[in-house]
Every structure is written in structure tokens, then in C-alpha cells.
Amino acid sequence: MNSNIVAIVGRPNVGKSTLFNRLAKKRSAIVDYTEGVTRDRKYEEVEWLGKTFTLVDTGGIIIDTDDKIDKMVRYQAEIAIEEADLILFLVDARVGTTDVDIKIANILRKRQNDVMLIANKSDNEKIELEVYDFLQLGFGDAFPVAAAGGRNTGKLLDEVMNRIKPIPVSDDVEDTIKVAIVGKPNVGKSSIVNRLIGEDTAIVSEIPGTTRDSIDSVIRYKKQKITFIDTAGLRRKSKIKYGLEYFSSIRSIHSVKRSDIVILVIDSYEGITNQDQKIADLCARYYRPIIIVYNKWDLIKKDNSTTIQFEKKAREILRFVDYSPIMFVSALTNQRIHKILEMILTIDKESKNRISTSKLNKFLEKVIRKFPPSHSSGKHVKIYYCTQQAVKPPHFIFFMNNAEYMTKRYKRYLHNQLREYFKFTGVTIKLSFRSRKGEGEEDVVFDS
Secondary structure: OOOEEEEEEOOOOOOHHHHHHHHHOOOOOOOOOOEOOEOOOOEEEEEEOOEEEEEEEHHHOOOOOOOOHHHHHHHHHHHHHHHOOEEEEEEEOOOOOOHHHHHHHHHHHHHHHHEEEEEEOOOOHHHHHHHHHHHHHOOOOOEEOEOOOOEOHHHHHHHHHHHOOOOOOOOOOOOOEEEEEEOOOOOOHHHHHHHHHHOOOEEEEEEEOOOOOOEEEEEEEOOEEEEEEOOOOOOOHHHOOOOHHHHHHHHHHHHHHHOOEEEEEEEOOOOOOHHHHHHHHHHHHOOOOEEEEEEOHHHOOOOOOHHHHHHHHHHHHOHHHOOOOEEEOEOOOOEOOHHHHHHHHHHHHHHOOOOOHHHHHHHHHHHHHHOOOOOOOOOOOOEEEEEEEEOOOOEEEEEEOOHHHOOHHHHHHHHHHHHHHHOOOOOOOEEEEEEEOOOOOOEEEEEO
């Protein structure tokens, strides 16, 4: 399910990042991409009172430090105005109202009802008496907190939850394959969607999506209902020069989490970018199958080896999703567009595939005989049996004497052998390793 976006804005040195870190610690699961791909945590999913929201720290959105401060804070505020469901306008209780605070307030005025004024560094009741100075900003009483020490941050989260509205979901419970179309701007995502819903298909309905201003297109193809999740998301793009790709990534996270299958659209002429790698990594983390689609294939000068070269390059860069099918299409000429629908049905069928325990144990016997597990310590490693726990994604549990002895190399071996024996075309599969330490002790589970 999607979640609301709550953005922290304010002038420099009011404690935006400190508040972000304080609130983000309420949940240990980080939404960040692979370490080394992004430099810092900029957004995180926060859970409080059974509800979640995506918290955004706008402090690092604008990297060019040569810009004047007025220009910096204006772009930060405009991005928040356009994309956030709730804006936490942070000011410094010790300093009081500044000229920059007033400028930001003027920018935020158009979202008057969606702004919550926060007076940070309110370390005690004496300082709290000074927060009335911020009434001149026009957003009512400032909410006093001390992010560094955690003072009133729990109450702040309570108030945030009271202010954000639940994201509506469709009442349509009919079985559908939810497909997210993701990728960098201008790679042809919308063109591909338009082709898919216009060729050999019949539009069933259009329902509000769970991202702001998006529409999910619902079609039927070969009696199967398919919902294409619109990831266009960003509004008034021409009026925001900074931060677009950043917020686009946040929207992509929500789309991936909602989806059953992800279509990653790549510009054939530009090739795979850093952002494409981030999206692919995100899909792998959430066990979402990916169809890698090179669009604008009509623009590429080709010979007999061009396709092979592109595939080889893609497998090298996106080796962590090397099971993903690769397709070469042109939304402009409609080249091979219909094959995307066929691949969607194939992956959906494979993701629902269930293997009996008896077949899995015959498989396990063969692969262990071929290459038995071992550990560098020399300790005995024994796998007793395997069973499939779930589908979408197919989830296999291996029961063994001690799961801590299972090496990454052998996990990869089992993963590859499962694919070789049972195919699972284009589907992510999940492996868990369970051991029992002793009588009365709980199982220990390690996921792969």
C-alpha cells in the first residue's frame, strides 16, 4: 500500500536532519537503496500507532551550495508544496522568527491547511514561552519539540497521524495483476502504457491510484485483468528545477510496493543509468519480478550482434536480477509491445507455481549429492528437507541442523539450482534457512 509523504522544510541550521533522524528511529527498516548507490538517507518509512508515512528530509535535496540561500530554500519549499501531503515547517525556538522564515512562510501560504509549524530546540518550558513569536508566520501556534533530546517528539508523531488522511484504495476486489511502469523521466513510460491499453485490449475502467494525481489503467487481456500503475506522479514539472528525480524515486518506491510485477523502462540510446540500478535493487529487496524493457529500439543502429551485446551489458550491470527477462520495444512504432503482455501473464503464472514437498526433497537429494554443503570451520552441515511456504513470491524453507552454518555461496547455489530445475521464469524466489537449537528453543530463521 502507498503512504503519505511528510516533508520537513525550513532554513539551514534549524535541525531538520536532527528531527528526521529522531523520527526515523521509530522504525528500524530503512527504505534506502543499496549502500554506496546513494550517499545519505534522505527518506524513510515511519510507523506510528499502526499507520505509516514516508518522511522526507529536504535539507539535502539541493546539492549546489553556490546558490544563494533564498534560491535554495525556495526550491526546497516548492518541491514540498508540490509533492508532500503534510509539510513540517521547522523553525528555531532559540533564535526566533527570521527574515528567511518569513520568506518560506510566504511560499508555503498556498498550502496553508497542509502546513504544521514546528518550533525546534524547545528544550524546556522557559523556551516554550518564546514560541508565540512565530504566530506572525500565519500558521497558528508552533508545536514545541527538542529533536536532539527527543522532547515532545512522540506527541508530534501523534499530531502528524491526526493530520494526514488515509490513502484511499479501490473497492474492486477482483483478481488483477498489478503492474508498475517505472523508470527515469522521458524514457517513454506513458507511451508504452498507452500502447498496452490500446492494442488488442479493452479498457475496463479507470480508478484513482494511490499516488497523488495518478490514474491506474485497468484492462483485460486473454480474460486476465491487469492494472497498470501510473507512476507519472510529479505535478507542474516545468516549475521545479531541482529535486524532481529525488521525489520521482519516492513515488517509484510506492509503486513497486503496490505492484505484483515491475516493468523497468530503459532508454535504449542512453542505456542503464544509476537510477535504473536503484530501482532494480529496490525490486529485488521487495521480491518483485522485473521485466527489463529497452524502449526507443527503433533509434538504435543494429547488426546481428546488437541485441546480444545489449543483453550482455544489462546482465553485467543488473547481475543481482539476472533472472529478469529483457525485451526490446518501440512505443513509437509499436514494435513488440504486445509481447510485454504475454510476458506479464507468464511471470504471473510462474509466481503462483507451487512445488510439492516430495518433489523438492528429490531435488534436494540431487543437488546435495552433486555439491554437498560445508563450512570453513569444518563443522558438520546437514540439510534435512525443504518445503514451499508461500507463492508470490515462491518462498522455500530449508530445515537444517544449524542455519548459521549456511554460507552465501551455498545459498546462491541452491537458488540457481531451484531455477534450473523448476524454471520460475522471470520470478524472484525467496529462500529461508531454519534450524532448531535445542529442545524448547525457538527456530532461528535466516532469509536469503
